[in-house]
Amino acid sequence: MKISLVLILFVSLLFGDEVGLNNLLSQYREAGELYKETKEEKSGHIIVFSRSDLDKMQAYTLNDVLKTVRMFTLKSTKFGMTSLVKSPYSEQSMSSIKIFINSYELTSITAGTGLAQYGKMGLNFIDHIEIYQASNTIITSGEPGNMIIKMYTKDPTRENATVAQASVDSKAGSRVQLIEGKSFDEYSYLANIDVSKNNYDDYRLNNNSELSKDGYRGQFYLNFSKKDDYEIEAGSASEKDNLFAGFGRSIIEGEMDMKSYYAQFTKYFDKDIKLILSTSYETVKLTNSDNVGFTLFDNNISKNLLIKNGSYTNSAILEKKYNYKNNNFLFGTQVKLKNFFLDGFKSEGVAQIENLGPKHVDFYALFLEDAYDINENHQITLGAKLDHYENHYNGSSTEDVLRFAYIGRVNENFALKSFIQEGYVYPIFAQTTFAPIYNPNPYLKSVNTSVIKVESEYKKDNLTLILGGGTSKSKNGIIYDGTKKMYVNNSQNSDFKQFNINATYKFNADNKVITEYFKTFKENAHFSPEKGILVQLYNRVNKFDIYNELVYRSSYTGTDGIKMDAGYDYTAGVIYNYSKHIDLKLKGENIFDTASESSIYGIKIPALERRAIFTMEYMF
Amino acid sequence: MKIVAGILTLLFTLFGHEHTDDIKADILEKVFTNISINKEIIIWSDNENLILEFKAKANFATASKCSDASILILESKQNIDKECQEKAIFVMNYALLKDIPQSFGAIFWKKGRPNIVIIAPRAKANSIKISEKLDDYLEEKIW
Numbered sequence: 001m002k003i004s005l006v007l008i009l010f011v012s013l014l015f016g017d018e019v020g021l022n023n024l025l026s027q028y029r030e031a032g033e034l035y036k037e038t039k040e041e042k043s044g045h046i047i048v049f050s051r052s053d054l055d056k057m058q059a060y061t062l063n064d065v066l067k068t069v070r071m072f073t074l075k076s077t078k079f080g081m082t083s084l085v086k087s088p089y090s091e092q093s094m095s096s097i098k099i100f101i102n103s104y105e106l107t108s109i110t111a112g113t114g115l116a117q118y119g120k121m122g123l124n125f126i127d128h129i130e131i132y133q134a135s136n137t138i139i140t141s142g143e144p145g146n147m148i149i150k151m152y153t154k155d156p157t158r159e160n161a162t163v164a165q166a167s168v169d170s171k172a173g174s175r176v177q178l179i180e181g182k183s184f185d186e187y188s189y190l191a192n193i194d195v196s197k198n199n200y201d202d203y204r205l206n207n208n209s210e211l212s213k214d215g216y217r218g219q220f221y222l223n224f225s226k227k228d229d230y231e232i233e234a235g236s237a238s239e240k241d242n243l244f245a246g247f248g249r250s251i252i253e254g255e256m257d258m259k260s261y262y263a264q265f266t267k268y269f270d271k272d273i274k275l276i277l278s279t280s281y282e283t284v285k286l287t288n289s290d291n292v293g294f295t296l297f298d299n300n301i302s303k304n305l306l307i308k309n310g311s312y313t314n315s316a317i318l319e320k321k322y323n324y325k326n327n328n329f330l331f332g333t334q335v336k337l338k339n340f341f342l343d344g345f346k347s348e349g350v351a352q353i354e355n356l357g358p359k360h361v362d363f364y365a366l367f368l369e370d371a372y373d374i375n376e377n378h379q380i381t382l383g384a385k386l387d388h389y390e391n392h393y394n395g396s397s398t399e400d401v402l403r404f405a406y407i408g409r410v411n412e413n414f415a416l417k418s419f420i421q422e423g424y425v426y427p428i429f430a431q432t433t434f435a436p437i438y439n440p441n442p443y444l445k446s447v448n449t450s451v452i453k454v455e456s457e458y459k460k461d462n463l464t465l466i467l468g469g470g471t472s473k474s475k476n477g478i479i480y481d482g483t484k485k486m487y488v489n490n491s492q493n494s495d496f497k498q499f500n501i502n503a504t505y506k507f508n509a510d511n512k513v514i515t516e517y518f519k520t521f522k523e524n525a526h527f528s529p530e531k532g533i534l535v536q537l538y539n540r541v542n543k544f545d546i547y548n549e550l551v552y553r554s555s556y557t558g559t560d561g562i563k564m565d566a567g568y569d570y571t572a573g574v575i576y577n578y579s580k581h582i583d584l585k586l587k588g589e590n591i592f593d594t595a596s597e598s599s600i601y602g603i604k605i606p607a608l609e610r611r612a613i614f615t616m617e618y619m620f
Numbered sequence: 621m622k623i624v625a626g627i628l629t630l631l632f633t634l635f636g637h638e639h640t641d642d643i644k645a646d647i648l649e650k651v652f653t654n655i656s657i658n659k660e661i662i663i664w665s666d667n668e669n670l671i672l673e674f675k676a677k678a679n680f681a682t683a684s685k686c687s688d689a690s691i692l693i694l695e696s697k698q699n700i701d702k703e704c705q706e707k708a709i710f711v712m713n714y715a716l717l718k719d720i721p722q723s724f725g726a727i728f729w730k731k732g733r734p735n736i737v738i739i740a741p742r743a744k745a746n747s748i749k750i751s752e753k754l755d756d757y758l759e760e761k762i763w
Contacts, residue, residue: 020650021647021650021651021736021754021757024643024646024647024650025647025733025734025735025736027643027646028640028643028644028647028734029732029733029734031639031640031643032640032734051732055732127732154732155732157729158729158730158732159729159730159731159732160714160728160729160730160731161730161731163731184715409635415635457635459635619730619731
């Protein structure tokens with residue numbers, strides 16, 4: 001009893017809501033968080049990382065956020081990258097995850113999903129992140145995805161500053177970031193530069209091969225806009241990393257060199273019409289020398305491999321919103337021309353036969369959605385999308401997506417959301433067109449998917465409780481066939497079920513705790529953790545912002561038969577607001593070195609290693 | 621980032637959000653409670669919603685014309701009549717502190733956070749006395 005009283009007193013002292021000016025400013029900040037203007041309840045089950053959350057988390061890279069996402073585990077890959085693996089599937093399942101910066105999709109055509117290349121992307125220019133599960137693929141541009149990660153850039157009118165940050169970490173890595181956001185009259189701009197030197201532990205295989213994934217990354221982002229008129233965005237990234245294990249089991253050395261560029265122009269017309277034009281270009285150069293060598297797609301052994309490939313896309317989207325009585329219509333069309341190129345494919349210095357599938361895919365889409373307000377508390381949404389693919393190789397195909405959503409407030413404290421979606425997942429270039437170690441299969445068909453999910457939300461005072469569950473089925477799934485050395489369609493159906501519970505308690509605008517549990521169910525697949533827990537504690541005490549995070553993932557046995565222990569990733573950070581101009585930050589990642597790991601040739605490797613990061617931020 | 625109100629349809633929210641004007645009025649009231657001028661504080665603003673919030677709270681008198689007010693809260697320079705230009709002015713963005721030399725304080729966004737600043741020499745020039753409770757927000761000049 002005494003202990004309880006002391007605890008209550010302690011919590012009251014820490015988070016007591018004295019209505020001082022600083023508390024009011026915090027309330028004002030929270031009430032004005034930009035995610036409240038962009039979050040779409042009808043578009044899926046949402047996980048939001050607000051500006052304040054990302055700041056307190058000291059989320060330097062996208063991976064810092066991705067590792068917390070329920071139903072997924074962030075894992076290391078053989079190529080030194082990370083991949084977000086859906087529970088309890090294996091890494092080969094290539095989950096269909098789409099990433100956006102504002103309305104621009106970051107998908108890497110070369111690798112199929114942007115996740116591998118953008119895991120180390122710096123978040124300094126990002127205001128908030130919304131992650132949609134059971135996501136609305138009707139109104140999201142491009143090919144459908146099962147999960148959508150939407151990153152929104154900082155609003156220059158709320159930045160009004162030039163801010164520099166320099167970080168060093170305990171692995172001798174470093175990062176320098178510079179951001180400037182300004183507005184003048186109707187115009188505003190945001191510019192961000194982020195350069196990092198990324199160092200990791202080296203690992204040694206039994207055959208004495210040394211694995212390293214050290215590297216450098218630089219990125220640039222620019223946004224210039226005129227209010228209610230147009231917006232121009234441009235971004236580029238360059239990353240060069242050691243190849244880690246690469247294709248073989250006895251790497252001597254290897255490197256991955258990636259460059260990407262994009263530009264997007266958005267024009268807002270009268271009558272709620274929007275036009276988005278975008279273009280992108282990317283190249284990937286990979287070198288891999290291996291002591292023993294590895295088997296290429298044609299069964300030849302390569303000890304020295306060089307691949308230079310890339311892609312470019314051009315896209316136009318025209319959409320209109322129209323309200324009629326209780327109907328909120330959105331309709332539009334998209335044309336996206338995707339092109340893959342292979343500039344070099346050499347083994348032992350000799351050019352190899354290029355066994356390529358379709359190099360050009362033209363994508364045309366028509367979409368329509370009606371969000372109908374039954375009354376102020378209930379809304380149903382019906383959507384349909386027709387996608388047509390011309391691959392200039394072996395014909396064309398037409399796919400469709402149908403979606404029904406209901407969201408409603410049952411009473412003052414209780415709300416319900418449910419989604420039913422019939423869709424598909426289109427194969428990627430890495431499966432249909434080119435891969436050095438297996439054959440492309442240009443005849444792959446889309447995976448048919450259906451999803452039903454329900455989420456209930458209870459909110460009373462400072463507590464929000466969310467209970468979610470659902471099932472998804474896929475037909476015609478794409479799996480790797482080791483005998484044929486290619487990806488093929490699987491005739492068997494696949495069922496997946498999941499359940500999650502989330503509780504958030506807000507002490508006040510600066511202090512909250514989030515706890516979450518999920519479990520997934522799938523027969524015959526336990527290749528990644530099927531259960532997970534997340535605990536996040538966000539606090540502000542005087543001039544200190546404090547963050548504590550625990551990510552638990554259950555044990556599992558990988559595709560290589562190696563049993564992996566349960567992982568507990570404890571991460572914590574503190575920010576000291578030294579003055580109006582200077583913040584000092586300290587963060588410990590994977591502090592106890594017990595995070596969930598992946599097995600790479602029997603060596604157990606976490607996605608994010610134990611690391612301490614010290615940062616100084618200066619606002620000019 | 622660009623958010624165009626006209627383009628976005630009204631986002632359906634499951635549970636209502638706090639209104640920023642309400643909190644903004646609370647902040648301004650807190651500031652004005654800790655300052656004193658030689659006359660009664662009567663507030664006028666070019667933001668009508670803000671005036672409605674002040675009226676609802678009923679802690680300060682409000683005016684429908686700036687000429688009847690003793691403190692003006694301004695969001696845009698264009699919205700002030702010539703006859704009111706010499707009154708004590710509190711502005712709602714930092715750039716206005718530069719544009720309106722007699723403005724003595726501001727609420728503004730910087731680095732994604734709302735801030736308050738009161739420029740001490742300007743307050744003094746306007747015969748405004750500042751309580752020591754606002755010491756943390758005092759600056760000698762604009763940045």
